[in-house]
Amino acid sequence: MDTGCATATVTSVGEARREQAVAAALELLEQDGETALTMRRLAGQLGIRAPSLYKHFPNKAALEVALMAEGLRQMGDTLEAAPPDVAGLTRAYRSWALEHPHLYSLTTGRPLPRDELPSGVEERAAAPVLRVLGDEHRARAAWAAAHGLASLELAGRFPPDADLDAAWAALATAFDRRRPAQPVRETR
Amino acid sequence: MDTGCATATVTSVGEARREQAVAAALELLEQDGETALTMRRLAGQLGIRAPSLYKHFPNKAALEVALMAEGLRQMGDTLEAAPPDVAGLTRAYRSWALEHPHLYSLTTGRPLPRDELPSGVEERAAAPVLRVLGDEHRARAAWAAAHGLASLELAGRFPPDADLDAAWAALATAFDRRRPAQPVRETR
DNA sequence: ACCTGAACACCGTTCAAGT
DNA sequence: ACCTGAACACCGTTCAAGT
Numbered sequence: 496m497d498t499g500c501a502t503a504t505v506t507s508v509g510e511a512r513r514e515q516a517v518a519a520a521l522e523l524l525e526q527d528g529e530t531a532l533t534m535r536r537l538a539g540q541l542g543i544r545a546p547s548l549y550k551h552f553p554n555k556a557a558l559e560v561a562l563m564a565e566g567l568r569q570m571g572d573t574l575e576a577a578p579p580d581v582a583g584l585t586r587a588y589r590s591w592a593l594e595h596p597h598l599y600s601l602t603t604g605r606p607l608p609r610d611e612l613p614s615g616v617e618e619r620a621a622a623p624v625l626r627v628l629g630d631e632h633r634a635r636a637a638w639a640a641a642h643g644l645a646s647l648e649l650a651g652r653f654p655p656d657a658d659l660d661a662a663w664a665a666l667a668t669a670f671d672r673r674r675p676a677q678p679v680r681e682t683r
Numbered sequence: 684m685d686t687g688c689a690t691a692t693v694t695s696v697g698e699a700r701r702e703q704a705v706a707a708a709l710e711l712l713e714q715d716g717e718t719a720l721t722m723r724r725l726a727g728q729l730g731i732r733a734p735s736l737y738k739h740f741p742n743k744a745a746l747e748v749a750l751m752a753e754g755l756r757q758m759g760d761t762l763e764a765a766p767p768d769v770a771g772l773t774r775a776y777r778s779w780a781l782e783h784p785h786l787y788s789l790t791t792g793r794p795l796p797r798d799e800l801p802s803g804v805e806e807r808a809a810a811p812v813l814r815v816l817g818d819e820h821r822a823r824a825a826w827a828a829a830h831g832l833a834s835l836e837l838a839g840r841f842p843p844d845a846d847l848d849a850a851w852a853a854l855a856t857a858f859d860r861r862r863p864a865q866p867v868r869e870t871r
Numbered sequence: 872a873c874c875t876g877a878a879c880a881c882c883g884t885t886c887a888a889g890t
Numbered sequence: 891a892c893c894t895g896a897a898c899a900c901c902g903t904t905c906a907a908g909t
Contacts, residue, residue, distance in 0.1 A: 512892090533881090533882065534882085534884085535882075535883090543892090543893065543894090544893070545884085546893080546895085547892070547893050547894075549885085550891080550892060550893080554883080554884080555883065603840075604838070605838060606840065607839065609842075630853075631845075632846065632849040632852070633853045633857070635832075635841065635847075636850050636853040636854035637857070638831075639835050639850070640824070640831050640854065640857075641831070642834075642835060643827035643828050643829070643831020643832070644823075644828070646830075646831070646834070647791075647830060650792070650795075651795065652794065652795050653823065658820065659823075661820040662820050662823040662827070664820070665820040665821045665823070666827070666828065669821070669858050670857050700873085721901065721902085722902060722903085731875090732875060732876080733903085734874080734875070734903080735873070735875075737902095737903075738872080738873060743902065
């Protein structure tokens with residue numbers, strides 16, 4: 496069976512419009528949040544009607560996958576540039592999440608469609624965490640911990656007077672092998 | 684100013700219908716997920732039309748707050764009954780999340796409307812965590828870590844072959860003051 | 872006090888038809 | 891190859907009207 500090499504080319508000729516749409520979608524999402532990201536509004540931004548978008552994306556989910564890929568790429572860049580220790584990674588992770596709240600929740604808040612994602616994107620984002628944490632189990636736990644604290648912070652789940660810098664520091668300490676010994680408190 | 688005692692009564696006479704609606708909504712949510720929870724379908728379950736629901740709830744958000752309160756109550760019960768150590772709490776938390784995936788994400792995945800929540804519900808769920816973790820910063824970090832790992836697990840974000848029991852164990856170890864010393868791996 | 876039908880302003884998506 | 895209008899099956903919500 497000769498499948499040719501067409502499936503291997505990443506960007507074909509008529510992809511310009513598609514990328515234009517992804518860029519406009521990203522802008523809509525980052526500026527006005529998830530509820531603003533509708534096929535009709537996106538079409539409006541491009542000067543076309545909603546049904547035309549279905550020539551470029553099979554459905555809305557495919558558009559969101561493109562945005563997720565962008566989010567994972569940005570997170571990968573962020574973590575690679577961070578100081579290679581637990582404190583450095585958590586600080587970088589938190590900053591990126593707070594600076595891109597809507598892209599952050601779209602990127603992390605739904606199932607990962609691994610088959611539809613550009614290959615390597617997930618691995619690249621995970622690599623610095625794995626390197627610093629040492630083994631995959633601790634890496635997954637630490638990643639999840641940072642995700643949990645970031646998403647609770649973004650969702651405004653903590654009391655207004657909560658000291659979140661301290662909570663982030665406690666999280667980093669918990670996963671740092673060289674953390675200072677924690678004295679067990681006296682039980683009176 | 685005499686405000687009377689009416690505001691203090693928790694359940695008034697005509698609340699039966701409302702509680703019936705909350706129970707039906709919970710069933711809809713747990714069985715068929717968030718997308719199944721619509722005002723029209725809920726009304727259908729009760730044998731009425733959607734507009735009638737607005738005599739019992741100002742809007743859909745208020746219905747969801749009632750479900751969140753139920754979720755927080757159940758989590759409080761679960762954590763209070765758990766063995767009072769880090770491993771016991773995380774195991775209980777994970778089990779409850781996996782057994783109630785849809786109620787879990789509704790309860791934890793949106794902003795906390797503290798003013799509309801029955802008082803004490805949040806505090807009761809947090810109390811066992813605070814007791815075991817010792818201080819509020821570590822408590823928030825550990826809570827967030829468990830939330831992060833539970834929600835990533837529920838969303839299917841890990842590779843199919845990932846050992847999530849080990850990830851949960853690593854998380855518990857990180858927050859356990861009496862954890863065994865972690866040898867730093869040789870860098871060859 | 873509770874419920875209704877009709878309507879409004881939205882969704883995602885399909886499809887025959889146009890260029 | 892790309893875009894269109896019209897339509898379908900949904901949403902949450904409002905409101906005048908019925909009992």
